């Protein structure tokens with residue numbers, strides 16, 4: 001019997017992912033001044049220790065003002081490299097590939113952790129709380145909603161600075177030893193807000209037509225690809241659709257995926273939404289999988305990752321066996337259960353290596369966890 005696809009290795013450029021069940025990036029809001037600490041090592045380490053094929057470190061600010069919150073991780077200075085390297089080495093010790101999501105929050109910056117939404121009147125963080133309201137910027141001076149700061153419209157100089165910051169961050173990520181990078185272009189963060197006609201009202205070469213709105217994303221990818229080693233994979237996360245009429249659509253994503261594939265992007269991680277409060281999301285089990293499949297079929301060559309309410313091994317494996325996606329990202333299931341990958345293997349009847357320290361805990365039958 002061939003190995004279930006979920007546990008077949010996937011080689012992208014010179015990185016071999018030992019399986020296709022990967023940890024989706026999830027902000028933990030636990031850093032000071034962007035630095036990795038023991039919490040992050042324990043958190044990210046447990047996934048590798050328990051069989052995840054890849055671990056993708058949460059949205060990490062390429063500039064301090066590009067963080068969502070004052071407690072987000074950062075990679076905007078060389079001092080951050082040592083802590084990141086500690087995590088990379090740990091993941092490698094257990095045979096997981098490790099990536100970092102390079103992010104700029106744009107007009108969603110200087111806010112509070114999502115988990116605190118609803119617990120206070122505003123999502124904004126003030127200067128007193130460590131925020132940076134004066135340095136919040138985006139494609140246009142349009143706030144996401146009343147709970148977020150009104151951004152300043154970026155100057156051409158700022159656009160150049162941010163693009164260079166992505167490239168500089170990629171150099172640091174390479175020095176830290178990361179196997180792959182994911183550029184964050186989803187959920188209303190800076191790049192995705194440039195792409196959308198709803199949040200980008202610019203009249204210069206970065207706004208208006210599809211070509212102009214996506215210029216920021218394309219140039220950023222070009223700069224990153226130039227400094228990121230050719231043998232290392234480059235991913236991008238899309239909000240594949242905004243789920244808003246008149247907004248960014250899956251067809252737009254397909255078009256952009258085709259362009260970015262030519263620019264050296266290997267995989268599109270197909271999330272959705274987060275850029276406009278009018279969104280109507282058909283949330284449900286595997287609800288974003290069809291988006292990944294559309295991109296996969298519409299932009300031949302580029303690999304796609306599926307994400308969103310994928311919570312068991314059979315479901316994850318079926319998506320791959322039916323050629324609906326090439327890899328699976330799971331978020332909350334890994335929060336509930338860091339051993340998700342081992343359980344998926346067991347349920348699919350696949351023998352995977354457990355780390356020696358834990359081997360005696362291996363269940364004796366397929367359903368005895």
Ligand code: FNR
Pocket residue numbers: 024025026027028058059101184186187237271307308309310329330331332333
């Ligand atoms: C997220 N998500 C997310 N996405 C992203 O691109 N960058 C990030 O840093 C975060 N942060 C984050 C934190 C927390 C606590 C959660 C729960 C989610 C979205 C996440 O990666 C994933 O796309 C969604 O959670 C949907 O997948 P699941 O959770 O249904 O498997």
